[in-house]
Amino acid sequence: MGGQFSLFVVASLIFQVWMFIDCLKRKESFFWFLIIILFGPVGAALYLFFVKLSGNSVKIKTTIKDTEEVENLKTLIELHSKAYHYNELGDIYLKRGGLQEAKECYEKAVKKDQSMLNAQYGLAKCLHGTGKYLEAAYVLEDLVAKDRKYDYGNALFGLAESYRLSGEDDKAITVYEDLCKAYSFLSGYYEYAMLLVKKGRLDDAITSMRTLINNAGTLPDYKYQQEKIWIDKAHKFLRRYQKNPGSL
Numbered sequence: 001m002g003g004q005f006s007l008f009v010v011a012s013l014i015f016q017v018w019m020f021i022d023c024l025k026r027k028e029s030f031f032w033f034l035i036i037i038l039f040g041p042v043g044a045a046l047y048l049f050f051v052k053l054s055g056n057s058v059k060i061k062t063t064i065k066d067t068e069e070v071e072n073l074k075t076l077i078e079l080h081s082k083a084y085h086y087n088e089l090g091d092i093y094l095k096r097g098g099l100q101e102a103k104e105c106y107e108k109a110v111k112k113d114q115s116m117l118n119a120q121y122g123l124a125k126c127l128h129g130t131g132k133y134l135e136a137a138y139v140l141e142d143l144v145a146k147d148r149k150y151d152y153g154n155a156l157f158g159l160a161e162s163y164r165l166s167g168e169d170d171k172a173i174t175v176y177e178d179l180c181k182a183y184s185f186l187s188g189y190y191e192y193a194m195l196l197v198k199k200g201r202l203d204d205a206i207t208s209m210r211t212l213i214n215n216a217g218t219l220p221d222y223k224y225q226q227e228k229i230w231i232d233k234a235h236k237f238l239r240r241y242q243k244n245p246g247s248l
Contacts, residue, residue, distance in 0.1 A: 012040070012041040013041075015041055015044055015045075016036060016040055016041050016043075016044040018044075019036055019044035019047045019048060020033070020036050020037075020044070022047075023036060023047060023051075026051075028047075028051065032047050032051060035047060066092055066095075066096070069088075069092060070089065070092055073085050073088055073089040073092070074089070077089065081112075082112070083108075083109040083110075083112035083113035083116050083119065084109075084113075084116075086105045086106070086108045086109035086112065086119070087105070087106065087109040087116055087118055087119040087122070089105045090102045090103075090104075090105030090106040090109060090119065090122050090123075091118075091122065093105060094122055094125065094126065099126045099129045099130055100126075100130070102122060102126050103123060103126035103127065103130075106119045106120075106122045106123035106126060107123060110123060115146075117143055117146060117147060117150060120139055120140075120142065120143045121140075121143060121150065121151065121155060123139050124136045124139040124140045124143065124155075124158060124162070125158075127139065128158065128161075128162055128165075133161075133162045133163075133165040133166035134162070134166040134168070136158070136162040137159060137162035137163050137166060137168070137171075140155055140158050140159040140162060141159065143155050143159075144156050144159055148178075149182075152183075153179065153182060153183040153185070156175065156178065156179050156182075156183075157179055157183070157185050157188055159175050160172050160175035160176045160179055160188065160191075160192075161191070163175060164176075164191060164195065169195055169198065169199070172191075172195060173192065173195050173196070173199070176188060176191065176192035176195065177192070179192075180192060180208070180211070184215045186212050186215065186216060186227045186230040186231065186234075187227075187230050189208050189209070189211055189212035189215070189230075189234075190208075190209070190212060190230045190233055190234060192208050193205040193206075193208035193209050193212075193234075193237070196208065202241060205237075205241070206238065206241060206242065209234040209237050209238050210238070212230065212231070212234045213231065213234050213235065213238075216230075216231045216234075
């Protein structure tokens with residue numbers, strides 16, 4: 001009995017030391033150091049469940065860091081009112097999902113420096129995210145005119161999507177054509193094909209869907225799974241229209 005108790009004490013101490021070291025590595029609040037030291041294995045167990053396993057500490061740290069950055073940027077804006085600081089603040093708001101706050105920051109950044117492409121891109125994302133597709137398209141028009149390859153083609157893709165969602169089908173088709181020549185966005189091939197169907201260009205739509213499937217065959221497994229929704233839709237489209245070429 002005494003031997004078992006001794007083993008329990010040793011194991012408890014090892015566990016306590018382990019949690020203490022983990023606390024040091026994570027640079028946790030001094031509060032947790034006190035809990036582990038004062039309450040021994042019980043405090044270590046509390047740390048294990050409420051910090052190490054839950055991930056709460058990481059979320060709290062991230063929130064605190066973001067809050068500090070926001071306050072610092074607001075102070076810098078009051079002092080200097082530079083486009084760079086507005087853009088940085090917009091990025092934080094956008095990451096949080098605060099589209100309206102981010103939009104206001106990006107608008108001020110662009111007004112102060114029209115060459116700041118990141119601010120234009122962020123503004124377009126905010127407009128697109130709030131359903132203002134045509135306004136987003138106007139911003140992206142200017143952006144891709146300055147840099148057609150911005151964000152590895154994603155800005156050009158965003159322009160095509162903004163045109164499509166705002167009902168500007170002809171403009172969307174033109175941009176999708178440019179996009180498909182330079183990049184392999186599978187969703188882009190699909191949406192381009194569906195617009196072609198609306199225009200009565202079934203043969204061109206079938207070609208686009210075939211290209212989508214051919215390009216999908218070169219993807220690594222993880223990427224293939226991410227894009228599977230478009231691959232499946234393309235197969236469904238071809239099964240329908242290749243068997244019934246006149247059924248528009």
